[in-house]
Amino acid sequence: NMETEEGPDLEKVKELMEECEYEEAEKILKPLFKKDPNNVEILDYLGEIYLNIGNFKGSKKMLEKSISLKPDENADKYMDFAQLLDAPIQRVEAYKKAIEIYTNNLKKKGKKDENKNNDIKESIASAYASIVSLYMTTDLCDDPNAENICENSANEALKYCPDSIEALLQLSNLRIIRKRDNEAKEAMFKILEKIKKIDSGENIEQELPERDII
Numbered sequence: 582n583m584e585t586e587e588g589p590d591l592e593k594v595k596e597l598m599e600e601c602e603y604e605e606a607e608k609i610l611k612p613l614f615k616k617d618p619n620n621v622e623i624l625d626y627l628g629e630i631y632l633n634i635g636n637f638k639g640s641k642k643m644l645e646k647s648i649s650l651k652p653d654e655n656a657d658k659y660m661d662f663a664q665l666l667d668a669p670i671q672r673v674e675a676y677k678k679a680i681e682i683y684t685n686n687l688k689k690k691g692k693k694d695e696n697k698n699n700d701i702k703e704s705i706a707s708a709y710a711s712i713v714s715l716y717m718t719t720d721l722c723d724d725p726n727a728e729n730i731c732e733n734s735a736n737e738a739l740k741y742c743p744d745s746i747e748a749l750l751q752l753s754n755l756r757i758i759r760k761r762d763n764e765a766k767e768a769m770f771k772i773l774e775k776i777k778k779i780d781s782g783e784n785i786e787q788e789l790p791e792r793d794i795i
Contacts, residue, residue, distance in 0.1 A: 594626055603630045621651045625658045632661050641665045656682035660708065669719035676708040683708070699742075706745035709738035713751040731755050 590609055597606040607630050614623050624647035631640035644662045647655075656679040663675035683705045687698060712734045716727045724730070735755060738748035 591622060591626070598626070598629065601633070603634050606630055607634075619646075619650060621647050621654065624650070625655055628658060629661055632664065637665055652678075653682060653685075656680075656686065656704065660704065663711065669715045669721045673712055673715055673721070676711050679708045680705055702741040703745060706738040706742035706748045709734045709741075710745065710747035710751045713738070713748075713755065717751070717754060 590613060594606045594609050597603075597609070606626065610623055610627055610630070613620070614627060617623065624643045628640045628643035628647060631637070631643060640661065644658050644665070647658055648662065659675045659679035659682070663672045663679070666672045666675060683701050687701050687705075713731045715721055716724065716731050716734075721727060731751075732755070735748060735752045738745055739752065742748065
């Protein structure tokens with residue numbers, strides 16, 4: 582996630598977070614934060630930890646500071662930040678910024694690291710799917726262009742990751758709303774097939790979405 586070099590302490594933090602040991606990771610980070618309160622990596626990690634343990638005020642504070650210091654680095658922090666915002670349009674803007682950074686990272690990486698590229702593409706699809714959801718489930722549905730935004734966002738999501746569970750779910754919801762039931766069923770069958778592959782271990786590199794599908 583973090584693109585900059587990490588010392589042994591931050592490597593340990595990363596390992597702990599992958600194991601969802603958030604409190605242990607926080608214990609390592611707190612003294613590091615006191616020594617270096619403008620370190621964006623530390624701010625981003627704390628923002629993610631606080632979000633996961635339900636300290637939303639603390640998470641927002643850390644991520645706001647990180648964004649103010651380095652607004653064009655680490656798309657993941659915008660994915661987290663979007664979940665902390667109240668206004669739907671602000672959440673959309675956060676997801677758009679995440680997409681911008683993710684796509685820039687894809688261009689820089691080229692085709693060297695296929696697994697990393699696939700992770701980025703899944704994240705892009707997730708961000709687009711979240712935008713679709715916001716335009717369908719909040720007052721953004723009153724936007725005269727809401728339908729086109731939903732269609733375009735769903736198509737973009739599936740362009741980057743054709744079997745994204747989040748994107749297929751939102752596409753299915755969109756098709757149900759527009760009374761295109763057969764297309765909704767097609768999307769749901771694709772979701773079912775992917776879940777079966779994950780459960781059977783065929784897609785070892787792929788997991789079910791970590792974030793709640795909005």
